[in-house]
Amino acid sequence: MKIFVINPGSTSTKLALFEDEKPLWVAGAHHSSGELARYHHVNEQYEYRKDFILRLLAEAGIPLEFDAVIARGGLLKPTPGGVYAINELMKHDLLHARMEHACNLGALIADELAKECGCPAYIADPEVVDEMQPTARLTGIPEVERISIFHALNSKAVSRKYAAQEGKHYEDLNLIVVHLGGGISVGAHRKGRVIDVNNALNGEGPFSPERAGTIPADQFAELCFSGKYNLKQVKKMLNGKGGLIAHLGTNDVVTIARKAEEGEEPYKGVLDAMLYTVAKQVGAMYVALRGKLDAIILTGGIAHSNYCVGVLREQIDYLAPIVLMPGEDEMGALAFNALGALKGELPLQVYQPE
Known part of the structure; x- marks a missing residue:
């Protein structure tokens, strides 16, 4: 074909x-x-x-x-x-x-x-x-509903490939798929449907090389109305100029991970903090799946980093087997x-x- x-x-x-x-x-x-x-x-x-x-x-x-x-x-x-x-x-x-x-x-x-x-x-x-379940959509503000925007193509493709390797169907498995890239998405895949996932684009979940992730709402509201920033600048903080690039001035995870491995600050502290937010999001998706989990798949470009994978493993490997499928082959x-x-x-x- x-x-x-x-x-x-x-x-x-x-x-x-x-x-x-x-x-x-x-x-x-x-x-x-x-x-x-x-x-x-x-x-x-x-x-x-x-x-x-x-x-x-x-x-x-x-x-x-x-x-x-x-x-x-x-x-x-x-x-x-x-x-x-x-x-x-x-x-x-x-x-x-x-x-x-x-x-x-x-x-x-x-x-x-x-x-x-x-x-x-x-x-x-x-x-x-x-494919989010209804309970995953609501927030404490009726006008603000959670939105599903994530690395669907790669997340579903690696899930199907993993299932095939195991001699099973994607629709038979419960998986947490962690896509580690410029944006980071962590999704709960239950029997072929992503029932919960963070909005990996516009400010939710882990912070990432370029995105702010979830931030304290009251402090962010004060920042928005401080008079220092316009709407375009605020949105850029959430997507494009947030995360590692805001803290360290670079989104080059290869360089940051090398410095972190050598113990150099602030690189180690900031990168470890980002990976901690990823681990917490994995924990949230574990709850979404009620602990019924076949594997956790780590994918995306950052999954090539031995340092980042090692730090994540220490925090989540007791939940389920870790499967490494690095890169993003769109x-x-x-x-x-x-x-x-x-x-x-x-x-x-x-x-x-x-």
Whole structure:
């Protein structure tokens, strides 16, 4: 099965051609700020991104002859996880998405290319996957509801791969998946559904290399109304300029971990504190699963760090076996999902949000 994968990022477009789960060709590039500055809205980049993809395929001598095209999901309305055939409602919601990001173009381009070569077009496990149980949504302020935004694609892909290695199905297991990257998400996966997870983007859960995580509400309210910051600056504290970068001036975990291992402060103290917040979130998800847990999976780029994994192990390894699946292979995860759909091993979902 030949599967073409499209993954548009804010300043890049990544492409890959797989034969089943084996990558045959991987390509892509960063787009300069000068190139992108011509466009006032991400939707205006559609032709530019599509032409870029077609040009790279032509240069590599790859014809439009695929068994499936799959794209990164985009910022759709909340929807359960799974593989989705791209439909007209999905395309409408991506074109009119409340959150503007280049990933919203992936499904639009995938659908057009798939029509040209007469194959199905899919997305899988977008960032807005929402399977949270009702009790996980409410907060003490009725106007503020908890939102499910996390590393759904990678978290579900590593869960399925772990299940397959164990000769089981994802839907038969209870797992805690800890994605350790620029943002950190810790999700409780119960029988194939993520019943609780922190909002890994906008200020909840562990702090991370770039994000503030949960912070004391009263002190934050005073900071917001101190007159020192505007709304844009405050939101940047939560996402982009929070976490390790706020404390240490860098989000380079490799360097920070090396200094921490040598006992150098403030690097060790701050990194250990971040990992402590991760461990506490694992404990919360253990409660969400009522202690019925098959494994804790550590994934994402930071899971390559022996120091970080070691510190985490000391705090959580008594809860369940620790499974290490480092990195974030978005392209492989997308191909894995497309192949499962083509083989009938993964049911096709229909995008029809409430």
